[in-house]
Amino acid sequence: MNRVPDILLEWYQQQARTLPWRETKDPYAIWISEIILQQTRVNQGLDYYRRFMEAFPTVQELAAAPVEAVLKQWQGLGYYSRARNLHQAAQQVVSLYGGVLPGSSEELLKLKGVGPYTAAAVASIAFSERVVTVDGNVNRFISRLFSMAEDPLSARGRQEIVTLASAMAGQFSPGLFNQALMEFGALQCIPHPDCEICPLKNYCEAFRLDLVSELPVRKKKMKVRDRYFYYAVVRFQDQYWLRQRGAGDIWQGLYEFPLLETGSEIADFSELASALETLFSSRGSISLSSCSEVYVHVLTHQKIHAVFCVIQTSETPQFIDNNATPYSFSEISELPVSRLTDRYLHSGWINP
Numbered sequence: 001m002n003r004v005p006d007i008l009l010e011w012y013q014q015q016a017r018t019l020p021w022r023e024t025k026d027p028y029a030i031w032i033s034e035i036i037l038q039q040t041r042v043n044q045g046l047d048y049y050r051r052f053m054e055a056f057p058t059v060q061e062l063a064a065a066p067v068e069a070v071l072k073q074w075q076g077l078g079y080y081s082r083a084r085n086l087h088q089a090a091q092q093v094v095s096l097y098g099g100v101l102p103g104s105s106e107e108l109l110k111l112k113g114v115g116p117y118t119a120a121a122v123a124s125i126a127f128s129e130r131v132v133t134v135d136g137n138v139n140r141f142i143s144r145l146f147s148m149a150e151d152p153l154s155a156r157g158r159q160e161i162v163t164l165a166s167a168m169a170g171q172f173s174p175g176l177f178n179q180a181l182m183e184f185g186a187l188q189c190i191p192h193p194d195c196e197i198c199p200l201k202n203y204c205e206a207f208r209l210d211l212v213s214e215l216p217v218r219k220k221k222m223k224v225r226d227r228y229f230y231y232a233v234v235r236f237q238d239q240y241w242l243r244q245r246g247a248g249d250i251w252q253g254l255y256e257f258p259l260l261e262t263g264s265e266i267a268d269f270s271e272l273a274s275a276l277e278t279l280f281s282s283r284g285s286i287s288l289s290s291c292s293e294v295y296v297h298v299l300t301h302q303k304i305h306a307v308f309c310v311i312q313t314s315e316t317p318q319f320i321d322n323n324a325t326p327y328s329f330s331e332i333s334e335l336p337v338s339r340l341t342d343r344y345l346h347s348g349w350i351n352p
């Protein structure tokens with residue numbers, strides 16, 4: 001086993017991908033990249049990272065930006081609380097730390113949205129702190145290398161991973177070693193790996209015991225909840241009404257058409273028309289002209305079935321919750337919206 005760190009670092013020097021955040025020691029840039037990559041594949045995250053750094057090159061510029069501008073840059077990446085937290089954390093850095101990111105994982109953990117993984121990644125890469133980073137890729141790799149019987153997501157499993165990885169890291173450069181661990185999990189020890197070409201196969205317990213496909217141990221998956229969204233795309237002259245989503249559910253702070261959520265599917269067109277008309281009133285005529293196909297949008301523990309219905313009114317509509325604001329079609333494209341709404345807007349269902 002004591003050859004493993006050397007082999008791992010040798011592999012990393014030869015195989016690591018060239019990525020912009022690996023060519024800097026700027027803690028701000030590393031922090032942004034780590035937050036983007038939390039739930040996003042590197043290929044997709046790369047473009048977002050470049051655009052985000054172009055829009056907000058410093059923590060001061062991020063802190064001073066309106067949250068809508070930050071959400072707009074994030075549009076399509078999902079898990080929007082990451083963007084809101086980044087924005088708030090940037091304001092914390094400016095107001096509490098004089099605009100300089102704190103240099104230890106303990107202090108970094110005090111920033112909004114910064115958990116143990118991100119704090120460890122920034123502190124080890126930018127400040128060479130001896131702390132290991134544990135993400136899903138590291139969990140998978142270490143679980144297999146040592147044939148762990150614990151679920152790495154449990155408290156005991158996590159502790160075991162930290163202990164094993166710390167022992168392996170030894171006196172190597174912490175940032176380099178952490179990146180090698182994560183990259184090995186991301187590129188070589190993938191969910192269905194080719195162990196025959198693995199430089200660590202002679203040291204891997206899971207390979208020796210033929211347990212690669214069984215590890216890491218996982219608890220039962222959470223059940224996926226089906227949700228049924230019916231959007232009223234209300235049009236009067238050249239305006240459409242949208243509202244901003246509130247706290248306590250998905251997509252907080254993003255804009256969408258007024259929504260009716262139901263516990264089951266509404267298949268009948270006239271029933272749907274009546275249900276949508278409960279969202280608003282108008283002194284003039286109201287006509288539901290068309291409804292989209294069903295858009296299926298899958299989130300971590302939710303499956304959303306969404307239908308968008310275009311409704312024409314002959315007078316200004318009044319919305320029941322008073323929360324909807326009129327926008328022209330071109331103004332809508334400036335608003336931060338969920339990927340679901342974005343798919344609809346680009347589908348051509350609305351003809352401005």
Ligand code: SF4
Pocket residue numbers: 141144145188189190193194195198199200201204205206207212
């Ligand atoms: S031998 Fe297979 S399971 Fe073991 S570390 Fe290599 S890729 Fe992962």
